[in-house]
Amino acid sequence: MQIFKPPETPDGTAAVELKNVSLRYDDGSDVLSALNLALPPGSFHFLTGPSGAGKTSLLKLLYLAQRPTMGSVHLFGTDVTAAARRSLPAIRRKLGVVFQDFRLLQHLSVFDNVALPLRVAAAPEPEIKSNVTELLSWVGLDNFMNAKPAVLSGGQKQRVAIARAVVNRPRLILADEPTGSVDDAIAMRLMQLFIELNKLGSNIIIATHNEQLVARFEYSRLALADSALTELPPLSYRSAAESDQAINEPQT
């Protein structure tokens, strides 16, 4: 088990911090054991590891869908493990989550699905309309605003899920296999969206086992294996020119 040093941050506060976090399922099996991690504000990481290594479980701890069996999770300096239930919505509004199974609301239109985080935060409708419209056109779904998720392809659903996750400019974006259902060109375009949000200051954690995708970017990896977490340097990556070329490839 490797414990790695928290990166230095200007004000000493990590955006994401795990202290001795363990997660054990009801059947007694350990999924995560004694994880320690500290990510500075504005970091970008791939979360890698074989299927069943606990990537989704770790993300669940971070988006407050699950509490750790032991240890504590800190987001933006708040111990969310100890947070009262009534303070959770405020913390969750700083998060954007792309679920592996999308979790789109089937009875709502694409527009209303993406508008959800803004509506629950009581944003004014004109602001919702302009933000959602702009974002949907960025992900190439401006012709599907009134469609129900059921008529969309897997890749289209994925883009709706990503749009919903980022629409409220979250401080931490957690994406579980966000490019699993789209072709390469769209994957690069979606990655570009995450990169732009990262430049604006959001922390990004992308869980994936798509090594090709990871290899294209110069971002560190958090490798999860045998219920332990290891920070690894970027996989061999393409040159910036090659990356740019991939990003600018026309959509198919």
Added chain:
Amino acid sequence: MISLRTDLPWSGDSASRFIPWLVAIMVFLGTLAVSGVAVFDTILSGWSKAVTGTVTVQIPALPADSEQEANQARTDRAVKALKDLPSVEGVRVLANTEIDALLAPWLGERAAASDLPLPDLIDVTLVDGSTATIEALRSAVTTVVHDAIIDDHRLWFEHLIDLTEGFRLLTIGVALIVTTALALTIVYATRASLAEFKEVISVLHLTGARDAYVATQFAKRTLSAAFKGSAGGLVAGAFALFAIGLLARNVESGFLPDIGLSLGFWVLPPLVSLFAATLATVTAFITVLSTLRSMV
């Protein structure tokens, strides 16, 4: 203006579908019960006004072989004694024709003119209808006519009051049962919908929704369903009352006071429907909050 936009898939929800019907039935029952009490109160106070302050004195007829004058003398003595009392406002001996009219349904025309030993009736109007007044009157009359009968209508009126009180208690009981049944059913329906929407609510929570956001959507939905139901129940109740009113009009008109114009009769049913809609909405809101609090 309240937006009825919702994030919850109500069209697929079976539990909330019967809420309008439920509220309609409750409002209908509540309307009838409350109007029933209002009508009874009105009838009672009408009778009460008509009855208190009047007393009927009966001077029984002497045996058939007695002198007609002896009967007349007894009535005159009673009338004089009554007129001497300060609490008596007016005294009137019913004429034979009036007694004829009263008895006509049983004995046929001109019963008083026959040989039947009919009593003389004296209508007495009192300044006040207190027990003391009536006791003074009773002793004054029986002193001069020992077998005179004083009927102050009190006995049968007290039975009526008992009856009305019984109805009032029954109505309160019905109202309590209806209220409890409505609240419990809304709790049940809301919990069933919450269970059905579990996945959607979980997504709402994960996107940062507060419990109150979810509860407000339930409250709005319940309000609109309950509003439809209470409007329907109110209309049905109004029709029923109108029909009862028509039937009541056919009853001997002197017996029932005019009930149509009482204020409670027209104000209470809308209040009942308002109350039912509010109760349903608040119950749904509180149920959602308390149920969600037990979720992660």
